Amino acid sequence: EPEVTQTPSHQVTQMGQEVILRCVPISNHLYFYWYRQILGQKVEFLVSFYNNEISEKSEIFDDQFSVERPDGSNFTLKIRSTKLEDSAMYFCASSEITGDTEAFFGQGTRLTVV
Amino acid sequence: QQQVKQSPQSLIVQKGGISIINCAYENTAFDYFPWYQQFPGKGPALLIAIRPDVSEKKEGRFTISFNKSAKQFSLHIMDSQPGDSATYFCAASLINDYKLSFGAGTTVTVRA
Numbered sequence: 001e002p003e004v005t006q007t008p009s010h011q012v013t014q015m016g017q018e019v020i021l022r023c024v025p026i027s028n029h030l031y032f033y034w035y036r037q038i039l040g041q042k043v044e045f046l047v048s049f050y051n052n053e054i055s056e057k058s059e060i061f062d063d064q065f066s067v068e069r070p071d072g073s074n075f076t077l078k079i080r081s082t083k084l085e086d087s088a089m090y091f092c093a094s095s096e097i098t099g100d101t102e103a104f105f106g107q108g109t110r111l112t113v114v
Numbered sequence: 115q116q117q118v119k120q121s122p123q124s125l126i127v128q129k130g131g132i133s134i135i136n137c138a139y140e141n142t143a144f145d146y147f148p149w150y151q152q153f154p155g156k157g158p159a160l161l162i163a164i165r166p167d168v169s170e171k172k173e174g175r176f177t178i179s180f181n182k183s184a185k186q187f188s189l190h191i192m193d194s195q196p197g198d199s200a201t202y203f204c205a206a207s208l209i210n211d212y213k214l215s216f217g218a219g220t221t222v223t224v225r226a
Contacts, residue, residue: 043216056213091157105157
């Protein structure tokens with residue numbers, strides 16, 4: 001069964017450092033997303049990406065965040081200068097089209113900023 | 115703004131019992147309401163979804179009930195099994211926009 005894969009599963013970084021979280025969406029999917037889940041809180045939308053550009057972003061997704069699809073298979077989330085409050089589980093998701101089709105989520109990357 | 119409110123935060127049910135999770139939404143433009151199941155260390159996985167043109171959808175032991183006028187929807191897990199122990203999230207979005215607004219989640223524990 002096709003799945004969304006994320007690497008690494010756990011990333012520990014120093015405050016102020018840059019991190020890149022990587023995702024390989026399902027191959028025939030066209031829409032890509034990043035969500036995050038702070039420990040004990042709900043899953044929050046960060047950004048959606050379609051046709052090599054951001055289609056929508058939340059207020060959480062400020063200038064410290066960027067996304068990229070560098071090579072047609074990977075989809076990355078970069079945090080330029082990490083803060084303690086960026087510590088969370090980050091989920092990548094992809095869907096074939098938008099609307100009432102299933103978004104498949106990866107297993108997540110746990111980011112710990114120390 | 116909390117667009118989707120979910121309750122209870124957690125529940126414990128005996129094997130064979132019924133688990134009921136409730137959600138309420140604010141945005142009347144929402145027209146897609148999925149439920150996600152999440153096991154520890156895994157990402158959310160779609161369990162069942164409903165659109166507002168029907169009041170109920172059933173898939174196996176899982177049923178969504180939808181009340182458009184009250185802006186509420188609920189998940190019923192019939193004949194709950196220990197393998198159903200997980201965190202369940204309701205969510206909502208516009209049909210042409212996959213920006214999901216999630217509820218806070220309900221941790222369900224099924225005791226054998």
